[in-house]
Amino acid sequence: MPELPEVETVRRGLESLIIGKVIRQTIHDTPKSFPNSPADVEAFMHRASIIAVRRRAKVLLIDLSTDYTLVIHLKMTGQLVYVGETRFGAGHPNDSLVNQLPDKSTRVTIMFDDNSQLFFNDQRKFGWMKLIPTVEVPNIDFMKKVGPEPLEADFTMKQFAERFTRRANTSIKAALLDQSVVAGIGNIYADESLWGAKIHPKRLVKTITKAEFDTLYTELRMVMNLAIEKGGSSNHTYVDAEGKRGSYMDFARVFRREGLECPRCHATIIKFKAAGRGTHICPHCQLL
DNA sequence: CACTTGACCTGTCCGC
DNA sequence: TGCGGACAGGTCAAGT
Incomplete structure (x- = not known):
């Protein structure tokens, strides 16, 4: 899950x-x-x-x-x-x-x-x-x-960007999935937050600007807060403690939406492999 | 150390 | 209807 x-x-x-x-x-x-x-x-x-x-x-x-x-x-x-x-x-x-x-x-x-x-x-x-x-x-x-969590009250924008310096030569998606950098992000919210920040998942960490990290920090927190509010994402098997599915997938902008329109620019969402995982982007909003 | 890839499992879906 | 391969919300232990 x-x-x-x-x-x-x-x-x-x-x-x-x-x-x-x-x-x-x-x-x-x-x-x-x-x-x-x-x-x-x-x-x-x-x-x-x-x-x-x-x-x-x-x-x-x-x-x-x-x-x-x-x-x-x-x-x-x-x-x-x-x-x-x-x-x-x-x-x-x-x-x-x-x-x-x-x-x-x-x-x-x-x-x-x-x-x-x-x-x-x-x-x-x-x-x-x-x-x-x-x-x-x-x-x-x-x-x-395990690293700090994106929603901790004292986890600042500045700290967020600093956590990534250790992973300068890997892709931003691989770094987001690394639990020792920032904890709690997985495949769904990595793709969703990168779309929100208009960052291509294969961009190397060292090429991401401070302004882009700031946007990513904000988008990541927004996505995670919304997902908690919606009871999580039920892509396949996930259910909550009462056996109920979460509804975040109804609000997803790119994850598992390949072939559908980007809600921002209406280009067609594509899927490929990045950091060893199925990865979804808008090819118009997220440039390499 | 930092980075990538395969392994761990079972089930489902898709193409032949 | 069957079979093979790819793939699935995540980490690890290996390899380079």
């Missing part, structure tokens, strides 16, 4: 749904998705209550009353879906997914005392969930190297 807006949408949903709930049982038989031993799960999850649901970049952190934390990365196709004690009736908008859980992509099932459940689904098995002591969270590799 998930770039920052999608993970934040899941975080907000979980926060409203599972805080205070007590874990009765955890079902996990796929070590790649959840490597902790049954003994760890028994000792640090069983009878634990949910204290907080936090997020850092694209990683979710579910704090437990045992001073352990579930650290979760959804990667491409991970989902965290909560199902209440009463399931939706047939015909409900969420019916198709929620009523079928668990399914063949369910990797972990957490059952709460009130009979509600939290499912970690992941079709491609790239995602993972790990149980570690809460005090160790800042020490994991990801946390140590």
Whole structure:
């Protein structure tokens, strides 16, 4: 799924749904998705209550009353879906997914005392969930190297441009996707913000002017705020904590719109490969 | 160090 | 209807 807006949408949903709930049982038989031993799960999850649901970049952190934390990365196709004690009736908008859980992509099932459940689904098995002591969270590799987030209040335009100097000889798109430069951007919002700033994704970082970085900073924050407001982007498998799709794709200007008109100049949007990823631009607005 | 490419998986879609 | 290949919201470990 998930770039920052999608993970934040899941975080907000979980926060409203599972805080205070007590874990009765955890079902996990796929070590790649959840490597902790049954003994760890028994000792640090069983009878634990949910204290907080936090997020850092694209990683979710579910704090437990045992001073352990579930650290979760959804990667491409991970989902965290909560199902209440009463399931939706047939015909409900969420019916198709929620009523079928668990399914063949369910990797972990957490059952709460009130009979509600939290499912970690992941079709491609790239995602993972790990149980570690809460005090160790800042020490994991990801946390140590991940950069600042575009929406942090104290993250300035000046800092934004400075973060990129280390990646002077790579393309701006590759640099935007580098989580150690700026955290939380993925393929959708890289393309959307570069369109907003009228920058070609293959431009080398060292050729981007200060004025262009300033525009990119502003566009990136606008795009991410809008995406959070719309509950994220559901390009393929992404759903929020209640199994609902996000609607940002209805507002996308270039992403997955190849062959359609640029909303700014009406040229035809094209798709090609950049930084190893499918990339969408307006060839008239974004020149190399 | 900085940079690029392939690997990790499963499912779906598109052309033959 | 089947088969092969390309591709999919992301990181890593390798290679140069």
